[in-house]
Amino acid sequence: MLLTSYFLAALAIVLAWPTPLALSKAKWTARAPVAAVLLWQAIALGGGLSMIGSMLVWGLTPLGNDLISALHAGWLLVTGDTSVQYPGVVHLFALSTALLFAFHLVLTLVRASWRTTLQRARHRQLLRLLSNPSQTRPNTLVLDHDLPVAYCVPGFNGSVTVLSKGLLTQLSAEEQRAVISHENSHLDQRHDLLILAFTAWNEALPWLPTSRLALDAVRQLIEMLADDKALEVVARPVLLRAIVSVASSIASVGAPKNASSAATGEVVGMPGGEVSSRRLQRLLSPVAPLNRLQNFVVLSCTVLLLVCPTVLLIAPRLLSW
Amino acid sequence: MASLGDLERSVMDLLWDSAEPLTANDLRDALAALGTDAKELAVTTVLTVLARLEKKGLVARERSTRPHRYTASSSREDHTVGLLNDALGTAQDREAVLARFIGGISADEAVSLRAILDSVKTV
Numbered sequence: 319m320l321l322t323s324y325f326l327a328a329l330a331i332v333l334a335w336p337t338p339l340a341l342s343k344a345k346w347t348a349r350a351p352v353a354a355v356l357l358w359q360a361i362a363l364g365g366g367l368s369m370i371g372s373m374l375v376w377g378l379t380p381l382g383n384d385l386i387s388a389l390h391a392g393w394l395l396v397t398g399d400t401s402v403q404y405p406g407v408v409h410l411f412a413l414s415t416a417l418l419f420a421f422h423l424v425l426t427l428v429r430a431s432w433r434t435t436l437q438r439a440r441h442r443q444l445l446r447l448l449s450n451p452s453q454t455r456p457n458t459l460v461l462d463h464d465l466p467v468a469y470c471v472p473g474f475n476g477s478v479t480v481l482s483k484g485l486l487t488q489l490s491a492e493e494q495r496a497v498i499s500h501e502n503s504h505l506d507q508r509h510d511l512l513i514l515a516f517t518a519w520n521e522a523l524p525w526l527p528t529s530r531l532a533l534d535a536v537r538q539l540i541e542m543l544a545d546d547k548a549l550e551v552v553a554r555p556v557l558l559r560a561i562v563s564v565a566s567s568i569a570s571v572g573a574p575k576n577a578s579s580a581a582t583g584e585v586v587g588m589p590g591g592e593v594s595s596r597r598l599q600r601l602l603s604p605v606a607p608l609n610r611l612q613n614f615v616v617l618s619c620t621v622l623l624l625v626c627p628t629v630l631l632i633a634p635r636l637l638s639w
Numbered sequence: 640m641a642s643l644g645d646l647e648r649s650v651m652d653l654l655w656d657s658a659e660p661l662t663a664n665d666l667r668d669a670l671a672a673l674g675t676d677a678k679e680l681a682v683t684t685v686l687t688v689l690a691r692l693e694k695k696g697l698v699a700r701e702r703s704t705r706p707h708r709y710t711a712s713s714s715r716e717d718h719t720v721g722l723l724n725d726a727l728g729t730a731q732d733r734e735a736v737l738a739r740f741i742g743g744i745s746a747d748e749a750v751s752l753r754a755i756l757d758s759v760k761t762v
Contacts, residue, residue: 480722
């Protein structure tokens with residue numbers, strides 16, 4: 319039990335700090351956005367699991383030799399069985415911390431999804447009053463504004479893609495196809511749930527700078543995923559032209575400073591006129607996707623990150639020789 | 640019979656297009672003139688719709704006069720700009736709208752990218 323808790327604590331620390339830091343700097347993620355997104359999820363889940371697990375297991379050490387018997391003893395203690403030895407204040411503290419932390423994570427997730435739901439409801443309500451359904455495309459609304467804008471509003475009962483009139487008049491038919499398939503893939507692949515999970519993770523652990531890194535990395539990766547989908551229907555230059563048309567006309571009307579690019583840091587344009595965001599770099603100079611072996615290695619790491627803490631929690635006897 | 644959602648939209652359109660505040664009766668008449676399905680519309684229905692819109696903060700009511708007169712609380716353009724702010728990530732709440740098309744690309748980068756694309760085209 320004791321060894322297990324130490325190992326879980328070490329894992330938690332590795333997953334909380336050096337691993338996300340290294341992954342956010344890694345170049346290969348642009349070559350395999352799918353695997354990278356999965357790995358980020360495994361890091362967050364495995365990290366949370368081992369953080370809670372290490373405290374839980376350590377707190378339960380005096381009560382039994384493995385999690386099951388310790389939990390049983392804990393239950394007897396709570397129900398007033400005097401034959402069980404009282405574990406002592408430090409261990410009780412660790413136990414309460416584990417429970418509070420788990421509760422805190424769940425609560426933050428619930429709160430974030432509730433807030434997002436309300437914001438979307440409000441946004442949809444205004445859309446109902448201000449936009450018109452597209453004559454030619456399903457689940458698409460057209461907003462009467464000259465700024466070329468495209469985005470999607472996800473929802474469990476019907477997601478919609480919103481296009482502005484400016485987008486429809488200023489972009490060619492091909493460019494519009496690029497934009498629309500990009501947006502649709504966000505909806506099809508439920509990227510909103512990913513963002514929700516990582517937003518909540520970031521809110522629950524504001525003192526952990528790497529939770530911010532994870533959110534920014536996942537934001538970039540989903541854009542790459544959507545770009546890849548768009549490239550299945552249009553050629554690369556078309557997608558690039560569409561991006562440049564939308565981005566530069568929004569810039570030219572002096573739209574309020576984009577909060578996300580300021581926060582992301584990474585995507586600030588270089589003074590020398592270079593393109594620094596990875597999303598654009600991989601569109602400008604395509605790189606080969608990871609080969610099968612490399613993909614296999616990444617996926618194995620992903621699986622291990624989830625399996626390790628789980629197995630250690632459920633079968634701590636493995637380590638308590 | 641039009642649904643409440645459709646009626647809300649028609650009422651908002653009338654209020655947005657009207658230069659002066661309207662009473663429920665004005666609105667009923669205007670709605671009746673608009674289309675066939677609003678023919679047997681009762682004033683009470685219009686009042687219900689107005690109450691709903693007022694609760695949502697879209698409509699303001701002048702209580703000093705009898706009957707009460709209604710105006711749109713902000714213009715159609717203001718609301719559209721509000722939606723776009725959500726969409727462009729300039730609003731405080733950034734989760735309402737998922738990933739806009741230019742996500743993660745700054746204005747400076749757009750300029751650089753345009754230059755790169757233009758240079759490719761001219762070669």
